[in-house]
Amino acid sequence: MSDIAVRVENLGKMYCIGRAQQRHDTLRDAIAAGLGSLRPGSTSHEETIWALKDVSFEVRRGEVLGVIGRNGAGKSTLLKILSRITEPTTGRAEIHGRVGSLLEVGTGFHPELTGRENIYLNGAILGMRRTEIARGFDEIVAFAEIDKFLDTPVKHYSSGMYVRLAFAVAAHLDPEILLVDEVLAVGDARFQERCLGKMGQVAQAGRTVLFVSHNLASIQTLCPRVILLQGGCASDDGGADQVIANYLGQMHSKSLQPLAVRGDRGGSGEARIVSASVASRDSGQAALRTGCPVSFRFEADRSRPGMSIQFTIYNAYGRAVANFNSALRGSEDITLELVTSHFECHLDELNLAPGSYRVNVALLADRIMLDHVEAALMFEVSPGVVRGRPINSPLGGGDAILPHRWEVPR
Amino acid sequence: MSRLPDEHGPLVPLPMRGQAAQVATVIIQPTHGWASLQLGAVWEYRELLFFLVWRDIKVRYKQTALGIAWIILQPLLSTAIFTVIFGMLLGAPSQGAPYALFALAALVPWQYFSGSLTRVGTSLVNSAHLITKVYFPRLIIPLSGVISTLLDFAIGFVILVLMLVVYRVPPSFNMLWLPGFLLLAILTALGFGLWLAALNVRYRDVNYLIPFLLQIGMYITPVVYGSTLIPERYRFLLALNPMTGVVEGFRWSLLGGLSPAFTAPGPLFGVSVCITGVVLVGGLLFFRATERTFADII
Numbered sequence: 001m002s003d004i005a006v007r008v009e010n011l012g013k014m015y016c017i018g019r020a021q022q023r024h025d026t027l028r029d030a031i032a033a034g035l036g037s038l039r040p041g042s043t044s045h046e047e048t049i050w051a052l053k054d055v056s057f058e059v060r061r062g063e064v065l066g067v068i069g070r071n072g073a074g075k076s077t078l079l080k081i082l083s084r085i086t087e088p089t090t091g092r093a094e095i096h097g098r099v100g101s102l103l104e105v106g107t108g109f110h111p112e113l114t115g116r117e118n119i120y121l122n123g124a125i126l127g128m129r130r131t132e133i134a135r136g137f138d139e140i141v142a143f144a145e146i147d148k149f150l151d152t153p154v155k156h157y158s159s160g161m162y163v164r165l166a167f168a169v170a171a172h173l174d175p176e177i178l179l180v181d182e183v184l185a186v187g188d189a190r191f192q193e194r195c196l197g198k199m200g201q202v203a204q205a206g207r208t209v210l211f212v213s214h215n216l217a218s219i220q221t222l223c224p225r226v227i228l229l230q231g232g233c234a235s236d237d238g239g240a241d242q243v244i245a246n247y248l249g250q251m252h253s254k255s256l257q258p259l260a261v262r263g264d265r266g267g268s269g270e271a272r273i274v275s276a277s278v279a280s281r282d283s284g285q286a287a288l289r290t291g292c293p294v295s296f297r298f299e300a301d302r303s304r305p306g307m308s309i310q311f312t313i314y315n316a317y318g319r320a321v322a323n324f325n326s327a328l329r330g331s332e333d334i335t336l337e338l339v340t341s342h343f344e345c346h347l348d349e350l351n352l353a354p355g356s357y358r359v360n361v362a363l364l365a366d367r368i369m370l371d372h373v374e375a376a377l378m379f380e381v382s383p384g385v386v387r388g389r390p391i392n393s394p395l396g397g398g399d400a401i402l403p404h405r406w407e408v409p410r
Numbered sequence: 411m412s413r414l415p416d417e418h419g420p421l422v423p424l425p426m427r428g429q430a431a432q433v434a435t436v437i438i439q440p441t442h443g444w445a446s447l448q449l450g451a452v453w454e455y456r457e458l459l460f461f462l463v464w465r466d467i468k469v470r471y472k473q474t475a476l477g478i479a480w481i482i483l484q485p486l487l488s489t490a491i492f493t494v495i496f497g498m499l500l501g502a503p504s505q506g507a508p509y510a511l512f513a514l515a516a517l518v519p520w521q522y523f524s525g526s527l528t529r530v531g532t533s534l535v536n537s538a539h540l541i542t543k544v545y546f547p548r549l550i551i552p553l554s555g556v557i558s559t560l561l562d563f564a565i566g567f568v569i570l571v572l573m574l575v576v577y578r579v580p581p582s583f584n585m586l587w588l589p590g591f592l593l594l595a596i597l598t599a600l601g602f603g604l605w606l607a608a609l610n611v612r613y614r615d616v617n618y619l620i621p622f623l624l625q626i627g628m629y630i631t632p633v634v635y636g637s638t639l640i641p642e643r644y645r646f647l648l649a650l651n652p653m654t655g656v657v658e659g660f661r662w663s664l665l666g667g668l669s670p671a672f673t674a675p676g677p678l679f680g681v682s683v684c685i686t687g688v689v690l691v692g693g694l695l696f697f698r699a700t701e702r703t704f705a706d707i708i
Contacts, residue, residue, distance in 0.1 A: 015706065084438060084545035086705040092439035099436070107543045110465060112472045117465075124461040125544055 005177050005208035006059040006082065010091035012232075013052040013077050051077040053232040054091070059210065061097075064203040066223030066240060067212040068247060070374050072266065073229040075212045079103060079181050082210065097208065100126060100175030106166030111155035115146050115165055118154055122169045136172040144168035164191060171198045177208045182215075196222065216244050217317035231264075248316065251358060255378040260301070266372035271307065271341075273361050275299040276377040281346075289384030290354055290391045290401070296324070296345040296377075303341040304365045311345075311361045311376075313352070321352065321399045327364070351401040353391065354383045441702060447694055451547040459550045459557070466529075466558035481565045485521055489514045496634045505636045505661075506669030511577055515664050516633040516657040518570050519591065522563040523599050523653055524624045529555035530603025531620045535610050538708045548701045549694075552607050556600050563592070570664070580667040584674075591659035598652045598686045604693030608700045611708050631657055638671060646678060652689075655682030 052074040059065050069075050080086045082093060083101035108125040109118050119140055123133035133140075141147050144165040146157075154162055180199070196218055203209050203222065213219050219226060219240065226243040228236035236243045254262070260274040280286060281293040288294060298309050308327035312320050324345055359377040363370040383392040386401050452459070471477045489510055496502040497509030504512035530552040534541065537551050574581075610616035628634075631653045637645055648654045655675065662672045 080705065081438060084436070085542065087440055087702045088438060089440055092437060095436045095438065096434075098434055101544070103543045108540050110469055112469050113465065117468070121461050121465055124458045125540065125546075127458075127544075127546075130457055 003061045004058050004094075005061045005063070005096055006210070007094040008058070008082075008091070009056050009093070011052060011055045011078070011081060011088050011093055012050060012090035013074075013081060013086070014048050014050050014089040016048050050232050052081070052088075052229075055229070055232070055234045056091075057227060057234060057237060059208055061208055062206045063225065064209040064211065064223045066219040066226040067210065067229060068214075068216065068219055068226060068244070069229035070264075074232040075229055076103075076181060077232075078229070079179050079210070079212055083179055095177060097176030098127075099177045099179065100170075100173040101179040101181075102126075102170045102173075103179075103181045105163060105170060109154060109162070109166060112153055114153055115141075115144075115150045115157070118165065119169055122166065123173075126170060126173050127175075128173060132174070136174075140165075140168045140172050143171065160191070167191075167195055171195070171202075175207070177210070178202060179210045181212045214318045216248075217319070220244055220317075251375040252378050255358065255375045259373065259376055262373060264374070267363065267369040269371065270365075271304055271363055271370045272301045273298055273309075273363055273371050273373055273376065274301045276311075276359065276361055276373075278359075278377060278379050287382050288350060288379055289382045290352060291349050291384040291386035294347050294350045296347075296359075298343045298345075298361060300341040300343075300363055300371070304370070307340075307363065307365045307370070309343045309361065309363055311359050314358050314360065315399045316356050316358075319399075321357065349386060349403075350381065350384075351386060351403070352381050353399045353401065354381050354393065355399065356380050357399075447698060448547060448549075452549050452553070455546050455550055458546055459554055462550065462554035463558045466554060467561055470558075478565070481562045482569060484562075485514060485517050485566045485569060488517055488521070492517070492634050502635050503639065505638060505665075505671035507579075507661075507665045507672075508577055511573055511579070511665065512636070512661070513634060514570055514573055515661045516631075518563065518566040519595050519656050519660050520628065520631060520633050520653065521566060522559060522592075523595050523656070524628070525562055526556045526559040526596070526599035527603050527606070527624065528620055529559055530599060531606035531610060531616060533603075534607045534704060535614070535617070535708065541708055542705050548704060549697065552600065552603055552697075555603065556596050559599075560596075574664060579665060582663075582667045584663040584666045587659065587663050587675075591656050591663065594652065594659070594683065594686060595656045597690050598656065601686055601690030601693045604697045605689070608693075608697045608704075611700070611704050627651070627653065633657060636661075636671075646681065649678035649681040650685060652682040652686040655679045 051072075055074070055078065057065075067075050067078065077086075079101065080103070081088050082095065083099065083103065085103075106122065108122055110121065113121065119137065120130070120133055124130070141150060144161070144167075146161055146165050149157065149161065154165070157165070199209070199211070199222055209222075211219065211223055223240050225238065226236075226240045227234050228243050228247050236246055254264070259276055260272070265272070276296070276298050278288065278294055278296050280288050281295055282289070285292060296311065298311070300307070300309075308325065310323065310325045310327070312323045315321055326343055326345070357379055358375045359379075360372070360374045361376040362372040383390070385391065387403070391401065471480065474480060476483070492513045493510045497504065497513070502509070533551045533555045534548070540546075540551075541548065606616050606620060630648070630651055632639070632648065637648050637654065637658055640648060655678070658673075659675055659679065662674055666672045666674075
């Protein structure tokens, strides 16, 4: 009996993009395509993409492994294959032990059913025995703090209650190997903390855990070992601190490449973002300081009617801090009805705590994504002053400083 | 109020899934060609099947004002309409039985078939959220469709029995054959449903096709008329439709005491059974062979 819980060998998954696009296709399309391929001169090669390629690793019994990577790096595909939801195209995986997979919270919850009924239904869907659910029932209810609403249909639940109940059921799944996909990205902060605590307990109880997340901070807390997926390949595997540091370093060097030549982008490609920059508007102050006025500038290689830009600022741990959208306009905004390829976003004060940040940018037209670049821009914020208050170090919590004023109540 | 079934009595403890002292090992690798049916895996997941059936039944009538009355009204209204149009206005022969009884005896199994086929055919697409997030043998989903519709059948059957009592139809031993005819209806619905469900994942046209097919099916099955209306030498054509065997079988078992015109299942019934067998086995194989792509294209 080996002490290996999961062994993955040269695992690969290919998707046909051609097929994926006609997924709501009709018989007529299929017939037309069939006829089309008979026509001389028309090549019928389907475009394919390897969502996962040649990934190999082993997880020992009781090990807690984190998997990180950008969107589309193959993290979810890996979990789906290990959960047996989809089949690999190449390679194989061996799993020794009972698997519980949490790809989302509340799978199969039915709004018309009561909390009590959903606990049983969801438990059965996650692979629990009725007797197991019955045994853990009181604990689940206590963890979710919904005892008063046990016999209320969940459609009347607040979203917080809903998520708590869903997680409580999942947390009482008692598998030998747990596969988790970012389910912690829901619920309020206090609940997230409890979820992380529960995950830590699971790990300490000698369970094997595979944890996929964008949240580098929680990966770092929970997982001693981390695998980095890039373009479907496992490009790094080792201690959490080292892998995460390398990953952040790579993101940084990526952002130093000229945007126009970067190939790691999404969207239809009809227009591309060719430059992104941020600059202080403080005269004589080049460095970005907390509280100083700044401008973000973006340029696309062409313009399209109705084109808008969206960017999101993330902190060093991958948590989104703020989102900006040129399609949401008020009276202060210049009407962008005129077709433009240049966008400029002014912030009167940069209300971010000192630290490093990165920006993901997307170009959209008619709700179609034209271009999407992760870490299009990285910037450091130095200590500064916000409305007379010196901000020298990272804040006690959060990264944003909202405008405010202290008073003595009368 | 809603109570879970296990609160009514003690449960027989079930063995842990596939493991006791030794650890279960799963090998994940690409499969090719025709997969095995894996009926054992379906049996392992029988509890999930039970919960899906239970959910279907609970949810179906939870928000309707008349609730269970709909199941009762459906066959009654259809029978009334058919009796007026076909029985009274067109004077369709009913082989010596009251037309209403003649129609209802066929409508109850037919409506089971049509309800099951609709439910099974759309079942995978309606469960897309489960298929893309959790593993279980996908066959569970269509199976829960044919099983949960049995409740509608049971209620319809009770009405039918009440009608038989009202019309003072003498019961006969032919009735012992009813479970067999019902089984044939279940397997026929499952067989055709599996094909439609798997095709529906790829081609949503099936959603529009199903009502259309059922409408045609209703007329090529002797529901509003009897198969005696068809010249003897063409009757084998009717038997190619397995539901003919089911419907005629229901009439024979229930109304056989009224008139000798209701004949016992003959060789043509054997044809119906064979066709169902072929459709079902083909459907299972097709379903299993396409199952591996469901999560990717649904």
